[in-house]
Amino acid sequence: MIFTTVKINAQQMDHQVMPLPKEVVAGPGEFIINSKLKPRIEGSERLIKAVDRFYNVLSKKTGIFYNLRDWSDDDSANFEIIAEEKAPVELGIDESYSLKITNDKIQIKAKTDIGAMYALQTLLQLTESNEKGYFFKSVEIFDAPRFPWRGLMLDVSRHFMPVAAVKRQLDLMHTMKMNVFHWHLSDDQGWRIESDSFPLLTEKASDGKFYTKEQIHEIVKYADDLGIRVIPEFDVPGHATAILTAYPKLASENNANYTIERHAGIFDPTLDPTKEKTYNFIHILFNEMALLFPDKYFHIGGDENEGKHWDRDPEIIAFKEKKGFDNHELQAWFNSRLNKSLVDAGKIMMGWDEILHKDLIDSNPVIHSWRGEDGIIKSIDNDLRVIRSHGFYIDLMQSTSYHYFMDPVPQSLIDNEKAKKLIFGGEATMWSELVDQNSVDSRIWPRSAAIAEVFWSERNKLDGENLFQRLDKISSHLELNGSEHISNRHKIIRRYTENQQDFSDLLYFNDLMAPYRFYHRNPKGTLYSMLSPLNQWADACIADPVESRKFSNAVKNYIANQNPEDLQKLENHFKKWAELEDLINSLIQKSPQLDSLRQVSQSFKIAGEEGLKLLDFLSGKIILSDAEMISMSERIHGLKFKGGELVLKHFPS
């Protein structure tokens, strides 16, 4: 036994892997990576493809050339990859693996090929280097997920995401061991999938932006190769403007004549739950759609139906009276009718919080909880299965820390045995009101890597203290795996400088600010339409801007330790701040859009100048009277750090 028996924690493994593995035992020495890394594989075709990808990424990372499948089938291999069986891509399969690295051998063992694939991902993240070259440190890892449902939801209705953008997210999800792609395919702003039964859905309600069936097959197959389940969502009875644009006769309003929505919000068009033709339509449509998606779970949306038209149409009112239904009961009745079609199609119904109703409990739906913990608690009370997205709404541009301290299991249920069984996991939700194919990566990544860790790693393993440091590292890894989250930001910044070679000053400025959080950027959903450009300054800003964090850390550290190094850092920041106004003024001629940053840059200038003065005071170079200190404080607190849909992340203290 060459391994030390001391289990080391994540810190000691240099935070190499994300999500954090279950058990990590460091060994002595290291395995040198060179062109002689030769595998022997026992496993499925899917695993073989994964090994191809592994070599491709390793090669890109190290610059080492490998020949195609120059592999071994005997014990001479120094890289064993053994999976006992090919897993079906479905909920609850064994995803565990073990990975052992010694000086002369790497061994991956897993029950399933998907477990082995995760081991390959872990191994890639373990790549280290020194001046002489690349290596893996000796280690023994045993790993398995905490939750079986680790999802990302992507809204392709508000802004359509082409095949390449979807595949990219699948690649990145797999890198972070996420295994559910929830595809929000219809909403008020568009229907995004070819239907033979109802061709008007794409003809009238997609702007020509939709997936053909071949493309759906292509993506489902692609996801299967990555061990990712694909769950489609078709939102009914609300969020149905696109459906009702194509088939207005199904509307709760008589003589409806809709066009797809161009703005964000909650809209009134709603399917008529009292007419048989509605159920015929859904039966045929859902059965057609069900054939495209092998997964058992099928998401019917069900959220935000305010029922305004249900309160207005005489026939619906009469129907409700006859049945003794309120709107929620009517929707439960509607859902239970839908469920028959889903059962016919061999599917399990899943829907947002709002579908939870006592009348639907017999249908045993999966509740996708988004509004708060109440929905989860109620679901558990009713023995219903739950997926949590509340706390994982990445479109709201909250800090990664916020998401990281959320848990699929509410605190009050942490010891509840039913909850342990029924809460399957969670999903990060990427709603696309203010996101398009060119900005989506910087909205999903690297933040969702932290969420992936919440879904995969044991709660007591989580390490919030070094989260951002680890995210910085994973950021490079994600980019190597195809993410555009850095490039897309830089494109925007560069544009304002007319592609100067060195745009680091402007990038620095951008990296001090975050875009408005929650829905403040698009008040009432009407400022932006779905055609508004999403390549503007605010689109380059991220939820956790790096430089403002560095500044804030330097302040905290200085206050704690009075370290002169931190003073030096602060001085560098203040100096840069003092120059921001001139920077903006110099660019504004060619980029008049930067006008919205003028006031902010002026504020930074003053804050920078005052900051420098303060540093001189702290280092004893100058003396400030109390009156001068008060006046400085007033000047700083009077500054405005808002503008251009942005807000300063860390206000200088």
Next chain:
Amino acid sequence: MIFTTVKINAQQMDHQVMPLPKEVVAGPGEFIINSKLKPRIEGSERLIKAVDRFYNVLSKKTGIFYNLRDWSDDDSANFEIIAEEKAPVELGIDESYSLKITNDKIQIKAKTDIGAMYALQTLLQLTESNEKGYFFKSVEIFDAPRFPWRGLMLDVSRHFMPVAAVKRQLDLMHTMKMNVFHWHLSDDQGWRIESDSFPLLTEKASDGKFYTKEQIHEIVKYADDLGIRVIPEFDVPGHATAILTAYPKLASENNANYTIERHAGIFDPTLDPTKEKTYNFIHILFNEMALLFPDKYFHIGGDENEGKHWDRDPEIIAFKEKKGFDNHELQAWFNSRLNKSLVDAGKIMMGWDEILHKDLIDSNPVIHSWRGEDGIIKSIDNDLRVIRSHGFYIDLMQSTSYHYFMDPVPQSLIDNEKAKKLIFGGEATMWSELVDQNSVDSRIWPRSAAIAEVFWSERNKLDGENLFQRLDKISSHLELNGSEHISNRHKIIRRYTENQQDFSDLLYFNDLMAPYRFYHRNPKGTLYSMLSPLNQWADACIADPVESRKFSNAVKNYIANQNPEDLQKLENHFKKWAELEDLINSLIQKSPQLDSLRQVSQSFKIAGEEGLKLLDFLSGKIILSDAEMISMSERIHGLKFKGGELVLKHFPS
């Protein structure tokens, strides 16, 4: 008449448009761009989509929000776009347009919708800004292309390019008014298109990387919307390893057993031109492929068939003897047989230089000349139509200046009337031995913008002096239109710094060097395989590195004018050079791949230090003896500026 009657040249229009328009007359004043820009359109659905795209790009550029098709149908419109007819997307259509901008109106007129679409592209490039906002200067432009065939060839066999990468090139081509996409779909390294008749082509010879027919339709339709013709190429009888991997019985060698090539080079596997089964195969295959591509022209390759197997197989030798053929005559006979299938399919044969043979002249093929001007001259002598690619091989990483001074018409034919009629234009050729989907943009763009100008603009309009300045500008425009040519380079550079926010120093270093030109990077085609990583330092280097050009210009300017400003520039360069070694040393721990740059960085350090000394001497700060001068010169000339598959672009003089 508000326009001045003085025609101004390109310089006076600030080099705004690329390719340079035919006639430009500046007017007084300007048209302010705001959300009230409202068009009235007379034209095809294709033109309407182009206007949608126009607003999308304008909106991204200016940040102004527009509503969807918030257009006018009466004279209140301030933006008239009128096309008389919808053009078929075929050779020789009218592509001219006129564009008139006054203070209160923009008018586009064209015979065809495609002409009007080009006017929209010109208009986008005319967007200017000052501190107050965006505007178009008043101008009247009449424009039409010099050549009707302005192509880009993309090799998707050596490295497969997914649909998204192809569409991106089509978008960018249209931006530069290029109108032919030549798609090199088969070669020794892979067959890239689904065939129902011969499914083994993709099953055995594509690594699973090929276009489905639906994808071909999708791309052809996409190209049609951009006025771009799509010409497929299926290379026969040589470059046929992929075909013969799938169907070895068609090989000129008995008992052939091939696998697709993983390296670059000229390979021996060749179709057997003496067997009827070969012609049956081609007849069926080409007719199947012909249906996918509406264009009349069909490229059969025909290059680099060295006929080694034709000299070795007894039956082929006997056949040649019987017919009295040498290998070239045999190939001409083969081609004339092929031509029957193409005529059946309604196609016109096109092939590389080598198909030119007196026995094939009756078939009236189009000669795609690549080896030199001889092929063009001979083709004209024989009344054959010609496309030129010699001089436009962008894979060779030559300077854009080199390509810019090439002309589709050889100097010796410049007044030849037949040549004027028969030379249709040219194609830039992007062979992909050392290019993949992630590097291809920086190999094609912005260099091909200069080639597009050669194909579009009148010879006497060309402006080589300000070429690079104009390319810098067009570079931003291309990026706004979706190009990845900058991002892809930066990704590589950033990786070596572990995604530091500021990577400008390393980028500066990269921008001093060019990758090896011609085929020197991959000697004999064997160093790289098709699986080798193409995200390395040399892949970030471009043919015309910006900083080395700036340095070189500063040297030239200083020698010419002794301007102290240039001395300052040189000093900045030298200072940076002196720091490059430390920079590389500081990064090498994490990026041991940079080791190959050590020697170069040392050389730069010495050159920088000596340079600074020289500047001190020039400014009179120090005195250097003759001996010291000689020793300095020797030190500089002894330095090595090669390494890591790179060569310094402009040797410091």
